[in-house]
Amino acid sequence: PTNYPGSGTKPIRYDSWFDIVHKQRRYFVANTIADIAKVFPDYELIDSLGCQSVVNMPVVIGGELIGTVNMLHEDGYYTPERVHLIRDVLAVPAKLAALVAAR
Template sequence: MPDDRLPEDTSEALSQFTDTLAAATSAEAAYNALCALTKATVGAKLFTVMTVDMAAMLACRTYTDDRENYPTSGTKPIEMNDWFEIVHGQHRSFVANTLEEIDQVFPDAELIGALGCGSVINLPVLIGGELAATINILHEPGYYTEARVEAAKTLLTLPAMATLALARQL
């Protein structure tokens, strides 16, 4: 089981995020700031952002830190499944800590495992009360303990909202 400790002082990471986001002149730079904050506080081997268009029922990967395996091109249909009910219906984070759990809702579980990942947090980002995106944070199996999930919600929700709002403007 991975070490469950989080960085004791997140103020430096939050300060760096704030400065970097304030200086961002592109959506990519804004998302880079959020990715760095996530890795410095909660931890991630893979970080992506999926925006959603609920009217069209489409999702689009708008940011990735692994362009080779998870490019930012195209859209995919939103599937009405358990994941959708948790993230969209209830506005709660989806958490899975094994590849078996991931495989139940994501068709790319094999690739996720090949990248050394086996746990995920999909953090919903709400704008105007509606799901606008998910922040997708992946790490080794069993990594996202209750403490890390709570830290993700506490430390990343507002920065994710600010990042998405800025990215939409740039």
């Protein structure tokens, strides 16, 4: 909570991450801290927290991107199978949570 408060925000950088998540509305996956460093300027803090892989799941409702769910884990954690599981299990609850939060 100290480093990344709940419902916190970070400045948006218009880079490859932005294109993947915002424009293409695809999941962004990086499985090493080196790949995270390419798109997140706070990669040193992320690494210091023991996180070296990430999935950013776009939350799209009615064709509009309303946020992302950001999941971090140890190096190499987000295999294609785990990403598919996230897609299958978390997409609908993420949309519901976003709708409730917007009320």
